[in-house]
Amino acid sequence: MSTAAILSAPVASAPDDPGAGRTADGLTLTFAQAPAEIAESARTGHCRRPVLLKGSIRAVDLATGELATMYSTETERDGVLPVACGNRREAVCSPCSAVYKRDARQLVRAGLLGGKGIPGTVTGHPCVFATVTAPSFGPVHSSRKRGNTVLPCRPRRDHKDRRCPHGRDISCPLRHSDSDPRLGRALCPDCYDYDTAVLFNARAADLWRRFTAYLPRHLARRAGLSIKALRGLAAVRYVKVAEYQARGVVHSHAVIRLDAVGQDFQPPPAPFTADLLADSVRDAVQACRPRGVRLAGRPTGHPDLRHRAGHRRASRPPRRRAARHRPRAICTIRRQLHRQVRDQIARTHLDCRPGR
Ligand SMILES: [Zn+2]
Ligand SMILES: [Zn+2]
Ligand SMILES: [Zn+2]
Numbered sequence: 499m500s501t502a503a504i505l506s507a508p509v510a511s512a513p514d515d516p517g518a519g520r521t522a523d524g525l526t527l528t529f530a531q532a533p534a535e536i537a538e539s540a541r542t543g544h545c546r547r548p549v550l551l552k553g554s555i556r557a558v559d560l561a562t563g564e565l566a567t568m569y570s571t572e573t574e575r576d577g578v579l580p581v582a583c584g585n586r587r588e589a590v591c592s593p594c595s596a597v598y599k600r601d602a603r604q605l606v607r608a609g610l611l612g613g614k615g616i617p618g619t620v621t622g623h624p625c626v627f628a629t630v631t632a633p634s635f636g637p638v639h640s641s642r643k644r645g646n647t648v649l650p651c652r653p654r655r656d657h658k659d660r661r662c663p664h665g666r667d668i669s670c671p672l673r674h675s676d677s678d679p680r681l682g683r684a685l686c687p688d689c690y691d692y693d694t695a696v697l698f699n700a701r702a703a704d705l706w707r708r709f710t711a712y713l714p715r716h717l718a719r720r721a722g723l724s725i726k727a728l729r730g731l732a733a734v735r736y737v738k739v740a741e742y743q744a745r746g747v748v749h750s751h752a753v754i755r756l757d758a759v760g761q762d763f764q765p766p767p768a769p770f771t772a773d774l775l776a777d778s779v780r781d782a783v784q785a786c787r788p789r790g791v792r793l794a795g796r797p798t799g800h801p802d803l804r805h806r807a808g809h810r811r812a813s814r815p816p817r818r819r820a821a822r823h824r825p826r827a828i829c830t831i832r833r834q835l836h837r838q839v840r841d842q843i844a845r846t847h848l849d850c851r852p853g854r
Contacts, residue, residue: 538575538580541580542580542581542582543582543593543594543597544593545580545582545583545591545593545594546583546590546591546592546593546594547583547585547590547591548580548581548582548583549580549581549582549583550578550579550580550581551571551578551579551580551581552571552577552578552579553570553571554567554568554569554570554571554572555567555568555569555570556568582594582597584597584598586598605737606737606753609737609753609755616763617763619763619765620755620757620763622765623755623756623757623765623766624755624756624765624766624770624771624772624774624775625753625754625755625756625772625775626753626754626755626772626775626776626779627751627752627753627754628751628752628753628754628776628779628783629749629750629751629752630709630749630750630752630783631743631747631749632695632698632702632743632747632748632749635690635691635692635694635695635698635745635747636684636685636686636689636690636691637652637668637684637685637686637689637690638681638682638683638684638685638690638744638745639651639652639670639672639674639678639680639681639682639683639685640652640674640681640682640744640745641673641674641675641676641678641681648673648674648675649673650670650671650672650673651670651671651672651673651674652668652669652670652671652685653669653670653671654668654669657669662685662686662688662689663689664686664688664689666685666686666688666689667685668685668686668689669685670685681744682743682744682745682746683745684745695745695746695747698747698748699746699747699748702740702748702750705786706738706740706750708785708786709782709783709786710734710736712781712782712785712786713734713754713778713779713782714728714729714734715782716778716781716782716785717732717734717756717770717774717775717778719778719781720774720777720778720781721769721770721774722769723769729759730759731758731759731766731767731770732756732757732758732759732766732767732770733756733757733758733759733760733766734754734755734756735754735755735756735757736752736753736754736755737752737753738750738751738752738753739751739752754775754779756770756775
């Protein structure tokens with residue numbers, strides 16, 4: 499007598515028609531059937547929403563002109579080939595998002611420590627770890643720490659007398675834990691500028707695009723070079739993570755590194771230092787403004803820029819090659835920044851980019 503087992507991972511089946519023994523959430527199987535189903539699910543990395551492909555691959559023999567079928571999904575079970583959806587959002591497909599996170603982590607790690615084609619010498623390149631945050635749209639519950647001590651949210655000695663224009667107390671003496679559902683909520687919903695916050699999120703991707711365009715210009719200006727000369731000397735490379743803060747506003751963390759032009763990861767020439775890069779990042783962030791919409795008279799750049807930087811003078815002369823000026827999403831940072839970024843990547847949902 500066989501005992502039924504429940505597989506939680508859906509198999510490659512049409513969700514609208516689960517079929518006998520199938521449910522929308524899983525599949526009821528005997529123990530004899532389970533290994534085959536598990537093996538089938540493993541083909542897609544246990545993707546929760548596999549894409550079902552149907553078709554064939556045919557090829558022409560150039561010698562004879564014969565058209566032959568090389569592969570057909572008819573040979574697969576149910577006549578379809580399941581392929582992992584590859585979605586980065588954990589809420590959509592946790593197995594695929596986990597693969598993406600691991601891949602991203604390896605990418606960042608290679609940039610930090612070398613490996614996977616990147617030399618270990620990149621740890622000496624000028625590099626900045628920058629966080630760009632939206633302006634305040636109104637007071638919200640928040641959790642700040644000094645060391646391991648959680649500070650009071652928004653203490654006010656005169657909270658009995660001091661009210662917002664709507665008569666509400668906008669102080670909060672509590673020390674919120676990380677799991678407190680009040681974190682990010684507005685202390686006065688009428689004071690909080692929701693419209694501008696929504697517009698800011700809508701513009702976040704554009705702001706970042708502008709930032710990457712502006713950064714080389716500010717870098718060239720601070721180095722006393724023309725943009726053309728900069729393109730012949732240095733290349734900006736970065737990796738960026740966008741995430742939602744508790745208040746629901748997008749902010750970004752980026753590791754930005756300077757290389758010499760070329761693909762061999764050589765250090766940039768001496769005029770380019772981490773301090774110069776940090777100042778240029780700050781300039782570029784301040785210069786970012788969305789086009790078209792004026793958001794309630796507020797500046798919509800990233801006024802809050804925190805960075806940590808270090809630098810080491812280039813030990814080799816730069817190799818001048820063809821200009822490759824546009825920043826590219828290749829990560830490399832200094833060794834001492836490794837832990838910060840690694841922890842950040844571990845905490846961050848890499849799939850939270852707005853508009854993606
Ligand atoms: Zn998937
Ligand atoms: Zn609070
Ligand atoms: Zn108010």
